[in-house]
Amino acid sequence: MKPFTYQRPFTVQEALHSIRNTPGSIFLAGGTNLVDMMKLEVINPSVLIDINQLPLNKIEPLPNGGIQIGSLVRNSDLGFHPLIRKNYPVLSQAVLSGASPQLRNMATVGGNLMQKTRCSYYRDEISPCSKRNPGSGCSALKGYHAEHAILGTSSSCIATHPSDMCVALSALEAIIHIESEKEKRKIAASEFHLLPGNSPEKETVLEPYEIIVMIELPPLPPNTTSCYIKVSHRALYEFALSSAAVVLEWEGEKIKQGRIALGGVAAKPWRCFQAERLLENSLPDEKLFRSCAETALQGAEPQKENQYKVELTKQVICKALSTAFKRSV
Amino acid sequence: MNHWIGAPIDRADGILKVTGEASYAADFNFENLIYGIPILSTCAKGKVVKIDDSDALKIPGVLTILTSQNTPEFFPAKSDFGTASQMGEIRLPLQDETIHYAGQYLGVVLAETLESAEEAEKLVKVLVEEEPPILEMEKNLSQAYSPKAFFGEPLPVIRGNFEKAFSEAEIKLEEIYTTPVEHHNPMEPHASIAVWDGENLTLYESTQWVVGARNVVADALKLPREKVKIISWFVGGGFGCKGFIWPHTLLSSLAAMQMKRPVKVLLSRRHLFTTVGHRPATCQKLTLGASRSGKISALKHHTITHTSFVGEFLEGSGGASQNLYDFPNLQVIYQVVRLNKGTPTFMRAPGESTGLFALESLLDELSYKLKIDPIELRLKNYAERHPETGLPWSSSNLKECLQIGAEKFGWKNRNPDPGSMKQGNLSLGWGMAVSMFPGFRSPGSARVKILPDNTARVESATQDMGTGTYTTMKQIAAEILSLPPEKINSFLGDSSYPAAPISGGSMTSASVGPAVEAAAKKALQHLIDTAIKDKASLFYRCSPDDLQAKNGNLIFKTDPSKAETFGEILLRNNLPFLEGEAFIKPDQPDKKYAFQSHGAQFAEVLVDPYLKTIRLNRMVGIFDVGKILNLKTARSQAIGGMIMGIGMALYEKTVYDLTTGRVVNDNLSDYLIPVMADIPSIDVEFIDKPDPYFNSLGVRGLGEIGITGTAAAIANAVYHATGIRIRDLPITLEKLL
Structure with missing residues (x-):
């Protein structure tokens, strides 16, 4: 770990002022990911701005029936919050399927949005990796990539986005609230993360002088069901090989509209917009679910060792849709 | 009898471990401690052309960097299981420029703090002439050799006539099964703290074999074996990878002798995947x-x-x-x-x-x-x-x-x-x-001491890597001495105790256990002999056959009310302890x-x-x-x-x-x-x-x-x-x- 100095602001404005005026600075929230990266010397900030004192740790209902989640809410508090469990079970399931209880107790919602990939070549300090060292190439393409992405990749990066939570946020059409010293802005969860393209080092729309303050969950109609299905080798404490968050809004026996997002298989939390169109005003059955799955994976570009993810993800989508369907009856 | 052997008693070291009081190798602390961090090869095959450590040496707190350029000669320790001296790899560290695998140690940074050592290690620039590595066994079968023996047993093994029996068989099956490389990954990483006092070298080491570690280190550094001592009181799992002696142990020892200060080399999880062994595919x-x-x-x-x-x-x-x-x-x-x-x-x-x-x-x-x-x-x-x-x-x-x-x-x-x-x-x-x-089984030895406070201690240069040896060895002594196990302490994990084999091959209980039993019997015999020669004893001039140990007392078999505590007998005779020592080797000549x-x-x-x-x-x-x-x-x-x-x-x-x-x-x-x-x-x-x-x-x-x-x-x-x-x-x- 490289030497660094440490600051601890108490207000958002103070934090924003510090980050803009301190070269080499970075926000420290739960630290479960950043401190790892610092130990590996993949991220080498010269100043840590510890934002844990900022008043951003509340989960509160909104007048429109939605919920706002402060960016410093711990993953455990989010996952076990009664309102989240009742109104947004897919989010609770996703958050609690990730990491370990110890990590979830520390990790924050904002930090989860900023989580780095688990790609070993990104973490090993020495292999070529365009995400870590722009323009150096992708070692995973020729190397080991059994856990890598099959959707949204580019020739400069095939890493997956590792988060479970963000997959659910995407399916829930959450809104990320961002602030800088000068302005406040909002962005849809599915637009927060960027595809790698030629610049995989740029992972989100967040600018270095901005901070995530809050995540807003829009209200869901009462006749909505949802679920999160995650597949990994181990029962727990492993990143998803493939996962799906599904939100279905019902009108009688028909699906009025549905949303599907995938995790563990794409460069970012992956919304399946085309597949979702098939769900609109449809009667649910296995055939429909399967054609959604086929549509969702149409653009998949697997590598040699991760071809299994195509069929696995189709099965995960079918399982998630049929589980959400069962919850409607 | 047969009361304590087999009893499901709690681990002797359980409380120490759950309260964090058990001192594992890296837990020992010394004034003036130097931290060593190995420099790993990122290349799997080639030759080191140059190691540029000029930037690394500028980091405050960095003392020196050992590489093949400035490391003195190590002497080849025997690789022989039988003589309790087994290197994990035959090559001695930092003696030449050839790179045989990624993760091979090319040097070690020595610094005043762990942080300085780690930072400096990342600044060492190694210039390598790389060659394409050989990594896949199936693709390199033409280079395969057929070993001639396995632990002295000739290979290949031929029994009967396979070809004939197979051709005549009614049912035939042929299948290929494959298993990957696996790493042991004990919870406790390998660690070595070397302390040199100018004459004696003491190593606080995480090892499954204190005797083997002592012998290899002594031989490699040309020190008399009695001048080297290995302490390994607690081992957080080994599973085989702490059986033999690996380069980091020699490097911490050498560094301590050169720097004339204690040196600690604690491997990271990443290091555990490099040069401390694995199960081959x-x-x-x-x-x-x-x-x-x-x-x-x-x-x-x-x-x-x-x-x-x-x-x-x-x-x-x-x-x-x-x-x-x-x-x-x-x-x-x-x-x-x-x-x-x-x-x-x-x-x-x-x-x-x-x-x-x-x-x-x-x-x-x-x-x-x-x-x-x-x-x-x-x-x-x-x-x-x-x-x-x-x-x-x-x-x-x-x-x-x-x-x-x-x-x-x-x-x-x-x-x-x-x-x-x-x-x-x-x-x-x-x-x-x-x-x-x-x-x-292997030859094993142990010493049992009866003490004046009606307790006893078991000493053996075996080690407990989490398996329960501390507990089982005192149960054996308890059985023989008829003392409750809580009155007995096991002292293990110290090469100065009576020699014992590697904790491997599932043989600790079978090799050391009988030695503890025999040593306890000898100690008890000495106690009885002392009593019957002691004019003040109830048992003066009695026949030893009439006496037995019972709950910390010596008693008459026929009249248990006539009893003397072990302590009374020792104190009366001004004995600080009475001991028995035993060396037991497998006796199966026929x-x-x-x-x-x-x-x-x-x-x-x-x-x-x-x-x-x-x-x-x-x-x-x-x-x-x-x-x-x-x-x-x-x-x-x-x-x-x-x-x-x-x-x-x-x-x-x-x-x-x-x-x-x-x-x-x-x-x-x-x-x-x-x-x-x-x-x-x-x-x-x-x-x-x-x-x-x-x-x-x-x-x-x-x-x-x-x-x-x-x-x-x-x-x-x-x-x-x-x-x-x-x-x-x-x-x-x-x-x-």
Whole structure:
């Protein structure tokens, strides 16, 4: 770990002022990911701005029936919050399927949005990796990539986005609230993360002088069901090989509209917009679910060792849709 | 009598461990401590042209950097198990410029703080002339060699006439089973703190072999062995990778002598994937001929495996086929390829664990082909005598293990058709396999001291790597001295105590236990002798035969009310202690019996028919390991072995990048081992009958048998659930899709 100095602001404005005026600075929230990266010397900030004192740790209902989640809410508090469990079970399931209880107790919602990939070549300090060292190439393409992405990749990066939570946020059409010293802005969860393209080092729309303050969950109609299905080798404490968050809004026996997002298989939390169109005003059955799955994976570009993810993800989508369907009856 | 041996008493070191008071090697602290961080090669094959450490040396606190340029000569320590001196790799560190594998140590940074050392290590620039590494054994078979012997036993093993029996067989099967490189990953990383006082070198070391570490270090540094002392009071798991002596230990020792200050080298998790050994991959082709009734007449076990360019190691997978069943016509063949990977080493049940995965899977395949129950098939091929030596078993209870296991598991309710059993929407699979590990022993010694405060202490240069040796050794002394175990303390993990063997090969209980027993008997004899010569004693001039120890007293056998405490006798005679010391070596010159542990394991898996996730539902393990010294620690150890077997079956696999030769998953997030949620209910039972001829206590070890057979039992259960036979470990869901 490289030497660094440490600051601890108490207000958002103070934090924003510090980050803009301190070269080499970075926000420290739960630290479960950043401190790892610092130990590996993949991220080498010269100043840590510890934002844990900022008043951003509340989960509160909104007048429109939605919920706002402060960016410093711990993953455990989010996952076990009664309102989240009742109104947004897919989010609770996703958050609690990730990491370990110890990590979830520390990790924050904002930090989860900023989580780095688990790609070993990104973490090993020495292999070529365009995400870590722009323009150096992708070692995973020729190397080991059994856990890598099959959707949204580019020739400069095939890493997956590792988060479970963000997959659910995407399916829930959450809104990320961002602030800088000068302005406040909002962005849809599915637009927060960027595809790698030629610049995989740029992972989100967040600018270095901005901070995530809050995540807003829009209200869901009462006749909505949802679920999160995650597949990994181990029962727990492993990143998803493939996962799906599904939100279905019902009108009688028909699906009025549905949303599907995938995790563990794409460069970012992956919304399946085309597949979702098939769900609109449809009667649910296995055939429909399967054609959604086929549509969702149409653009998949697997590598040699991760071809299994195509069929696995189709099965995960079918399982998630049929589980959400069962919850409607 | 026979009150304390076998009793399920709590671990002697349990409280120390859960309260954090147990001092593991890296926990010792010294003033003026220097921190050492190894510099690792990122290249797998080549030559170091230049090491530029100028930037690294500028980091405040950096003292010096040892490389091949400034490291004095080490002297080759013997690599010989028998003389208690075994290097993990033959090559001595920092003596030349050749790079044999990624992760090889090219130097060590010495600094005032850990942080300075780590920062400096990253600034060392190594210029290397790289060559393409040799990384895949299957692609380099033309370079393979056939080892001539395995632990003195000539290879290949030829029994009967395989070719003839195979050609005449009614049923023929040939399958290839593969197992990946696995790393031991003990919870406690290797660590070494060397303290040099100008004459004596003391090493605080995490090792499975304090005597071996002392001998290697002394020889390599040309110090008299009595000037080197190894302290290893607590070891947080070893599983084989702390058996032999690896480069970091020599480097901390040398650095301490050069710097004349204590030096600590604590390896990181990443370092554990480089130069402290691993289980090599195997590719095993098994060719089998049998009768329609299930009697196997011919078996060929052909193992391809690998070692490094700087060490000899053979994963003896064929031993399973050689020693378990009555195969009258057998060939056991090995081919070893040298790869640019670190040197492999023993990993829990080396050979048996990989070999039994292949053999016990093959037998399951045969059982389906012949439509014979897998247990019945095993009984048909049961060896009444040791199949290789022809000697009668000293004690073999394999049949009982199978029978008890089948009953506990409910095996008779199994519908053998694959995919026929369900639990809800999931496919249910039941599988079984036999466990086996040979009975090994080595010379061992111990000292027992009776103290004036009515306590006793046991001393031996063995070590407790979490298995329970502290507890079992004092139970043995308690039995002989008739003192409650809480009145006895075990002192282990110090090379200055009476010598004991490596804690490996499942032989600590069988080798050191009898020595403790004999030493306790001698100490008690001295106590009795003292009493009967003591005019003030109740027992003055009594016959020793009339006396016995009872609850800390010496008593008359015929009149227990006449008693003197041990302490009274010692104090009256101004004795600070009375001791007995014993050296016990295996006495089997005429080789009358064969010694082997057996067991049976049963597994129930649930497989999702769509997602193909595999979850274990329950396991049963029945083991025959002779007399049990402590039912509680024994049970834990057997469960631990089975859990490691679950890791082998479903999760563990070291991945190398095939261009660079570097380990890709060198951390505990990417190298998967089971977490608690993966572990089902595990029901363990022991036959618990003393082995009548193995040693005075009737104990065989049980460190390794738990992992043997587990992978096959699970593979067989997965087949039963899905109809898909996976012959390549680990069994992961993508192989079922």
